[in-house]
Amino acid sequence: MNSCGLIVEYNPFHNGHVYHIQEAKKQTSADCMIAVMSGSFLQRGEPAIIDKYHRARAALSIGIDLVVELPYAYAVQNSDLFAKGAVQTLNAALVNSICFGSESGHIEPFHEAYNVMQTHDELYQSILKQELNKGKSFPKAHEIAFQQLPNFQSNHFLDLSAPNNILGYSYLKEILDHGLNILPYTIKRTKSGYHDTSIQSEIASATAIRKSILEHETIPKNTMPDSTYNELIAYEQKTSHLHFWEAYFPLLQYRVLTMSIEELNDIHGMDEGLEYRIKQTAKEAQSIEDWITKVKTKRYTWTRVQRLFTHLLTNTKKSDMSSIQKTTQPTYIRILGMNHTGRAYVNQYKNDFTLPILTRYSKKQPELLSIEERASHAYYSILPPNIKKKLYQRELSGPIIL
Numbered sequence: 001m002n003s004c005g006l007i008v009e010y011n012p013f014h015n016g017h018v019y020h021i022q023e024a025k026k027q028t029s030a031d032c033m034i035a036v037m038s039g040s041f042l043q044r045g046e047p048a049i050i051d052k053y054h055r056a057r058a059a060l061s062i063g064i065d066l067v068v069e070l071p072y073a074y075a076v077q078n079s080d081l082f083a084k085g086a087v088q089t090l091n092a093a094l095v096n097s098i099c100f101g102s103e104s105g106h107i108e109p110f111h112e113a114y115n116v117m118q119t120h121d122e123l124y125q126s127i128l129k130q131e132l133n134k135g136k137s138f139p140k141a142h143e144i145a146f147q148q149l150p151n152f153q154s155n156h157f158l159d160l161s162a163p164n165n166i167l168g169y170s171y172l173k174e175i176l177d178h179g180l181n182i183l184p185y186t187i188k189r190t191k192s193g194y195h196d197t198s199i200q201s202e203i204a205s206a207t208a209i210r211k212s213i214l215e216h217e218t219i220p221k222n223t224m225p226d227s228t229y230n231e232l233i234a235y236e237q238k239t240s241h242l243h244f245w246e247a248y249f250p251l252l253q254y255r256v257l258t259m260s261i262e263e264l265n266d267i268h269g270m271d272e273g274l275e276y277r278i279k280q281t282a283k284e285a286q287s288i289e290d291w292i293t294k295v296k297t298k299r300y301t302w303t304r305v306q307r308l309f310t311h312l313l314t315n316t317k318k319s320d321m322s323s324i325q326k327t328t329q330p331t332y333i334r335i336l337g338m339n340h341t342g343r344a345y346v347n348q349y350k351n352d353f354t355l356p357i358l359t360r361y362s363k364k365q366p367e368l369l370s371i372e373e374r375a376s377h378a379y380y381s382i383l384p385p386n387i388k389k390k391l392y393q394r395e396l397s398g399p400i401i402l
Contacts, residue, residue, distance in 0.1 A: 001345055004030035005090035005098045005182075006064070007083075007171065009038045011048050011210070012232060013058040014224040016101075016189070016203045021063040023187045024099035032345045034066045035059055036089045037336065038075040039372060040379035041314070043082050045306030047243040047379055049210055050235040053394050056337040060402045061227035066342030067399075068093065069334040071368050072375040073324050076310050078138065081325065083170035087180070088329035092355040097183040098175070102168040105188025109158035110165075110172045113146070117173075120149045137301045139166065164189060178328070199223060214244055239387050245288040245306075247382045252313050253291075256282040268321045269308040274300065278308075314378045320371055331366040332358045337400035359398040 004024050010017060021033060037059070039052045048055065056067040074085020090098060104110070117124055124145050131141035143161045159165055172184050199208050204223045212220050213232075221229050236242055256264070256278060264275035277295055285291030292305045310316075333355045338346065350357060358365070361373045376395055380388045 001031045001348060002029060003032040003034055003093075003095045003097075003345060004028040004185075005093070005095035006033065006035045007070075007086040007090070007098065007100060007167075008035045008059075009042050009048070009206070010035075010055045010059055011038075011042055011046075011206050012050065012224060013055060013062070013228045014204065014206060014209055016205070017059075018062055018225060019203065020099075020101055020187060024185065025063070027185050027187070028097045028099060028183075030097065032065045032341050033063060034068065034090065034093060034095055034342070034345075035064045036068050036070050036086045038070045039072060040375045041072060041076050041310050043075060043077070043079075044303045045076055045308070045310045046245060047248065047310075049213070049242050049244070050232060051243075051379070051391060051394075052336055053400055054231040054235045057400055057402070058225070058228040058231045060337050060339050060342075060400065062225050064339075064342075066093075066338045066345060067336045069336050069372070071330055071334070072314070072316075072372045073321060073368055074330065076307050076316075079166050079170040080173075083167065083174045084328075085330055087171055087174040087182070088178075089333060089355075091180050091182060092329065092333055092353055094349050094352060094354075095182060097185055098171060099185040099187060100164070100168045100171055101189045102164045102186045103162040103189060104158055104165055104168070105186060107172075107184060107186050110169055110184070110186065113158040113160070113169055114172055114176055116149050117146070124149060132299075135297075135299050137299055137304070139301070142166075210244075213242060239383050239391070241383060243379070243382070245309075248313060249285075249288045249291075251381060252288070252309060253282055253285065255312060264312075266317045266319070267308070268311045268316045268318050269304070270311075270318075274308070278312075314371075314375045316371060316374070320367070324368060330355065331368050332356050334358045334369070334372075335399040337402070339402045343401065360396045 006020065006024060025033060037056065041047055052069065059067055068089060070086050070089060074081055087098065127145035127148050128141050131144050132138065146160050158169065160169060168186055175182050175184055199212055199220055202222050209220055209223050219229060219232050241247065261275055261279065264270060264278060281291055281294040285294060292302055295305050296302050333353060335357060358369060361369065376392065380391055383391065
């Protein structure tokens, strides 16, 4: 069975994602579409608007056959670690190809960029260090270093300031660095950019959709399949919540104000005295947005601060991450949901998967899954106790099967 892997967040699943699935299936001739999806918290350090199971069900209704979870320890990370977790999970599930969206829309520039970086890695590292020492953020320093390499202006130019190109390059690099038997494909994002904040057509960015929901308190139904709209409505009716950062502000503020400087310093991502800045601004902040504005600098970008806040909320420590970051791949495949085709794929290949299949939390589980469980508790913490208990039970009940 020919399988294609997609690396996704579906926050929420929208018409652009439908286009991605259709084009990926067309390019790769896949019989089974497998999505590795972030769980409770996302790469930019944000809570998912609805929980992982409602998002998985929406995707399974439209064209995804199997949804597996990208562990928190990889999901809320920079592009390289995010790519490592996602690509290696898909590789363990034996996908034949990976198709990602990009601003480029052509795979050749990604290969050329990789070859340039491999040839001039020492020079790249030197320039990168210089730019970081000047106070540049890592994404900006990376972009500058890459642009100064010989042969940069070749037949194909890859814009490594564009967010999907950055992620796509990281996916390709993970595949080539480890010699994985996966064919990479890319499709061009259509009509909306990754960071677009307004809705101009039926295909809008997830950022614009979330902004519309938050500001206008209505769900822009024309931008998403009925399945997504129904899942959003069902979740909100069930919980009286859609998850946005501000709902977590009192919890995070209380947590920081009651932690010692030493405890703050133990949190993953906290370095260079940032714990003092976090502690001081916690006393003055009136909201999450106000707090991040007070903390961020040229070097500590909005996204980096959001990730740090997420690790604070989930109590993810440097010691939790140190061993995980040294490994070459996750330690399990966790299935969130599947349809008939996905189930047939799992039944056919599960004995050949290179990682064990897990579906729920248990008393004896890998450290990686314990971190995931903690993130789930943090995510559901803003909900009423009876609702929180009910949704958490879903985490113990195994995958959705459509």
